[in-house]
Amino acid sequence: MRIHALVAIGASLLMLSGASFVHAVKPxxxxxxxxxxxxxxxxxxxxxxxxxxxxxxxxxxxxxxxxxxxxxxxxGGSYKFRSTPSGELPIxxxxxxxxxxxxxxxxxxxxxxxxxxxxxxxxxxxxxxxxxxGPVSIALLLPNPPGPPSAAGIDNGRTVYIKYGCQNCHGDNGYGDGKEALDGNLKDTYGHTISPGDLTERASFKGGSSAQAIYRGIMTGLDGTPMPSYADTIGGNDKDVWDLVYYILSLSQERQ
Amino acid sequence: MFTRTSFLVVALSILGGALLTPLLAPEEAQAIPAFARKYNTNCMDCHTAPPILNAFGQRFLENGYQLPGTEDGGSTGKKKLSDLNLDDVNHYLGFRLIGNVTNSWRFKQQNPPGADAGTVENKTEFSFPNNFVVFAGGTVAKNVGFFVELGHDVAEGGAEVERGFVTFNNLGYRDLAHLRVGKFDPNTFSSYATVRQQLGEIGESQRGNCTAFAPCAFNRVGLAPSAFATKFYGLYDRSGNALSPFAASLFNSGAETGVDIHGRPFGDWFLYQVGVLNGSHEHLSDSNKGKDVYGMVRFDYAKSNFFSASLSGFIYQGNSNAKVQTEEDVNWNRYGLSARATYMMVDVYAAYSVDKINKTPMGVAGLFDSTATGLTIGADTYVTNQTLVSFRYDNLDAGGMLDQRTSASFIGLQAKHFLRANLAIFARGDFNLRQSEGGETAARNLRHAFFSGIDVVF
Amino acid sequence: MTGYHRISAQALGRILVVVMFFVVAGLADWSPLLAAPQSSSESTGPVIVGRILYRGPVPAPTQLAVNRDTDVCGVTISTASLSVDAGTHGLRNAVVHVDLAAGEVSARIVFQSPAVVRNKDCRFQPHVAAAQMGDEVQIFNDDPVMHNTNIIVENSTALNVAMVAGGNPIKKRLKKLGLHLVKCNVHKFMQAYRVVFDDPYFDQTTETGQFSISGVSPGTHRISVWHEILGVVEKEVQVPARGTVVVDLEYK
Structure with missing residues (x-):
């Protein structure tokens, strides 16, 4: 009887602390x-x-x-770093x-x-x-990166880079020196000139430089900037996007 | 205005700068010195124009090199090694190399050797680099920070610790009290911080062979903000070294040793600071008989519209902190106000201070004006994204020995072009507004000065 | 009530087949066809018709230099943002709207045909269009080059999608009200406008500046007109219970 009571109290305490722990992290x-x-x-x-x-x-x-x-x-401003479709609020x-x-x-x-x-x-x-x-935006499905990048995949990534028009802004070698950037044509939604990321420098990846973060940036775009969302237009062509991600990562060295 | 040689030198240095430009130009630079490296961010998060701080940088400094609103000193950007949380060394270390490639002075030299009195001299020289500074700063643990600055003055040789102190932050509760112990610049937190200026101090030229407790003239005055300057003629440190009327002193000295506390106990609109120092001009191997104390209050408005403004008042009470010619002690005090307003590209600030010797010593009675004032108004504005134009006006109504004292007014203008966020070339001109007034003193001798140089921070 | 006769089961069956046919046809998205009879049946109420006029100077079309993909886009792109019919002075591509007070707005009656943004010959087609909130915007790229369609509403991105050559068309619901600026960041000369309202009382002027808006409740209403160059003009109008009211507005 006494033991049962103790167990019950202990269990309820545990549950309580568990509950308050959950609340403490995300109120x-x-x-x-x-x-x-x-x-x-x-x-x-x-x-x-x-x-x-x-x-x-x-x-x-x-x-x-x-x-x-x-x-x-x-x-009302656009949020750049989202996992949601273009034009939506972040989660x-x-x-x-x-x-x-x-x-x-x-x-x-x-x-x-x-x-x-x-x-x-x-x-x-x-x-x-x-x-x-309003209703919470639905995040895009952001899969885990597939296995390690292959040489052929990275080669294909370069082809995709051109096909997707990345070089228009990020430049042929990824230095962020594409024609539109050099001509000063890239503006944010407030009309201020902004510069595209230098893909050869990981510190230049504003939304993060992991493979998944780059994938997310390509798929969702950076709202408020000229960087568009590719999720819809290339829908279903996931392999190309991952090849592109690994090609982009191959342009910069890993440091730290 | 310039002799042919000096004109040539100036022209060449400007041309040199122009030639450098395309090599180093566009490309948006990522951030450079230690704190920017640590937080992986940009210099301009904290500065309006380095080294001047913006509202965010100011709070970062107040918080002991921790992000405002946090106590991140023990974690952010650090590596955990056993029970230590350490930053990478490059998160601590910063360097600044600053120098005038060209110094060009035009002044009336007093009795130069082998020449008649009042000879006008034009002097142009290369002197790069003038100054190389290594500084290390950051946090060693949550709410414990440090800062050490090693300066090497190339002209004078040798390196010395210009500033070095530890901070203990957020004592009691957040923002109640932050403690600094060591050798620091007292005027760090007021609206116009002494060591953070675009038109920095430029030293004077002394006539040499000065003896203790004897008037020692200068060929030309230094160019320091008048509100911060000594202001008195005929004032000596306790060892008898003549104090330059145009060098920074008291609350506005570059560094003194002591303890100081600041905090914002009532919210963001109000800051207090109190401190005790060994004494003024300790750098001349001199401590006061008694300690000097000071207090500062600052009122802030910083909410939105890219606008901020602040108003500060300070009092510095000296205690036998100087002597006059007759070797009698004086208590030399300062009362001052400073204000600053920043709106988008424009940053305007001013400081006014009144220096008072609380009792004229008997030996110089009737010969000594015990009050002096200084006013400095400064402004910086970005005319393009990379070009900063700065202005400074100084007026010094000098006190001290009536037969020596000479008031002065200067205007300084500077254009600084940032080739990158951490690399700037600049050209500066200073003009003496009272040169036409009679008399042959240091404050009149300087006609104008021109400098062009490079400022590198990394 | 005399000429009333029973409907046989056979007849019922036939009717059912006919109804089924229409249902199936309806499901097959014949909405443009269906919309016509529906809107005519709805327009038993008053109709506002009129013309938007402009008699001021009309500059010659600007020739913008093309900075890339000249093989597809040509060397220059001619933009005629101000298109006025020479005979009637009717202004094209103005958007007319009847501003009803809140509460007067009836429920959505019919969806407009989908709002289309077509990237064709390095232009957005159509150049100006009005739509209702919740309409589907469909974006196509007919060009063999990469475009992006960046729709900006009041300094915010409403939608910014890449339009890779040969990629999928985009279908999205319009979720924001007001003036939508449509841009392509790859081809900076490409620009278009969409105006989105939360009711169906709008129209866009034809080549001769004509418009027609029906379904508005009777009473005094304000008509506002937007044009990309000329801005906004407004006018009060008395709308009768039925019949047609003619309103002409002129940009001075």
């Missing part, structure tokens, strides 16, 4: 969470993204000065990834915030855009 998106997120935002994010989330914080201008990209406008995990990893060359990684704090600030950031109150 429910409610007023209290957003309030905590606001406090974090005002210290960590406001200086670039501005008090209203318009991307016009007091330090926001200097990053690219007269050019782009400027800090993200959270109210929470996309925002979490960007907050954690930062954006190479532009935004520092905020892995110094605890997981819970990151979720709290994401809840607050989402409150700037009414669209997040």
């Amino acid at each position: 429910e998106d409610n007023q209290a969470t957003r309030e905590k997120g606001k406090q974090i935002y005002e210290h960590a994010c406001l200086l670039c993204h501005g008090v209203d989330g318009r991307g016009d914080g007091p330090a926001g201008w200097f990053l690219s000065r007269y050019e782009g990209p400027r800090p993200r406008d959270f109210r 929470d995990q996309d925002l979490f990834r960007t907050v954690t990893q930062g954006i190479s060359g532009h935004m520092p990684p905020y892995s110094g915030l605890s997981e819970e704090e990151r979720w709290q600030v994401i809840a607050y950031i989402k409150s700037f855009n009414q669209g997040f109150k």
Whole structure:
């Protein structure tokens, strides 16, 4: 009897702690969470993204000065780093990834915030855009990379690179010096000149430089920029995309 | 304006810069020095124009080299080795090489050897590099940071630790108190930080063979912001070395040893700073009899519209921190205000300070003005994405020995072109607005000065 | 009620077959065909017809240099953003809309035919079109070169899709209201417009500047007209319970 009671109490405690652990990592998106997120935002994010989330914080201008990209406008602006189709809002995990990893060359990684704090600030950031109150966007299926890249695959990747028109912006050798870039034709949706990624330098991959991150960037595009989504037009031709991913990765050396 | 030789040199150096441009030009540069490397980001996250900080960089600095709103000193960008969390060395180390390829001065030299008094001298020389700085900074653990700066002045030779301190951050609760211990620049957090300027300080030229507690004239004054300068003629450190009226001092010295605390206990709009120093001009091997204390408060507005503004006030109380010609101690104090407003490409800042000797020593009574003021107004603006134009106005109403003191006003202009984010060439001109006034003193002797040089940070 | 007779089972069977035929036909997406009778049956209410006029100077078409794919696109592309009928002064490619107060807007009556964006000869065709929110936009690439179709609404990407030569056409629902700027980043001279409304009370002017809008409730309404160069003009109009009201608007 006593043992049973102890076991029961122990079990319920375990369940409780388990439950509270789950809540601690990703808190429910409610007023209290957003309030905590606001406090974090005002210290960590406001200086670039501005008090209203318009991307016009007091330090926001200097990053690219007269050019782009400027800090993200959270109210209606397009989100670059998504796993969702073009024109859609990101899912929470996309925002979490960007907050954690930062954006190479532009935004520092905020892995110094605890997981819970990151979720709290994401809840607050989402409150700037009414669209997040609607149905959650469906992420594209992002498969795991197939086996190791083959020489033939990388050769095919080069062919795909040309077929997909990558060289128009990223240049024939991937230096980010394509004709459209050199002619200054590439603008973001605000009309600011922006430069395409240098595919020979992994620090230039703003959405991450893993094979999967590059695959995601190609399939979803970077909204707000000229980089289009390839998911629909090439639908079903997954092998070509992976070959392209491995070709792109072959242009840069792995460091660290 | 220039002699033929100096004109040639200036022209050649500009041409040289122009020739370098296509070699090094476009391509958006990724970030360079240590912190940018560590966070894999861009210099411009923290700077308006290096070394001037923007609002984000300011908070990063206040937070002891941790991202604002975090205590990431123990983790971000680090490798875990046993119980150590270490950054890569290149996340700690930074270098700055700065130099005027051309120094071109035009001034009236006082009694040059073998010449008549008042000879006008044009002096043009190459002097690159002027300064090479190695700095190491960062965090060693959560809320524990450090900074060491080793400077090598090429003209004077030798290397010395210009600044070196450790920080303990977020004591009590977040942003309540941050502690610095070591040799640091007191005026780090006010609206106009002494060591972070586009038109940096340029040293004076002394006539040489100065003896202790005797007036020692300068051939030409230095070019330091007047609000930060010593301002008094006939003031000496405790060993009798004459203090230059145009060199940075007190709250605005480049580095002194002590302890200081700053924080934002009431939110982002208010910053306090209090500190105790061994004494002013310790670099001349001199500590005060008593400690000097200072306090600073700063009010911030930084919300949106690419706009920020701040207003700061500071008080520095010296304690037997200088002597006059008669070797009598004085307490030399400073009261100042500084302000700054930044809107998109334009950054405007100003500082005004009043220096007071709290009691005129008997020996110089009636011969000594115990009040002096300095005003500096500066502005930087990006005229293109890579070109920064800077302006500085200085007015120094000098105090001190009435028979020596000479007030001065200068205007400085600089154009700086960033070939890359970490590599800039610049040309600077400084003009003496009071050169036509009578008298033959250092403050009048300098007609104008022209510099062209390179600034590299990596 | 006298001429009433019973329907035989046989007749019922025939009717059923006919109905089935129409159902199947309907499923087979004959919507353009079906839309016509439906909209005519719906237009028992008032109809607003009119003409958008412009008498100002009409510049000659601009010749834009083609910077790539000249074998497909040609060396220059002529753009006539201001197209005015010489005889009638009717302005083409203006979008006319009846702004109803909230609450007056009836439910969606009929889907328009799909909004099409065709990449053809390095142009977007049609150059201007209006559509209703929720309509399907279909994007085709008929050219043997790679395009992208980048649709921007108020500084945000509504859709930016690569159109690889020979790739699949794109079908997406229009989810945003307002002016849609359509661009190709590969060919910077390619530009088009779509205007998306949340009701069906809009039309686009013909070569002679004519438009016709039906299904509007009676009352005083504002008519607003958008043109890519000339901007917006507006006019109040009294709409009767039935019949046709003629409204001409002129860009001054």
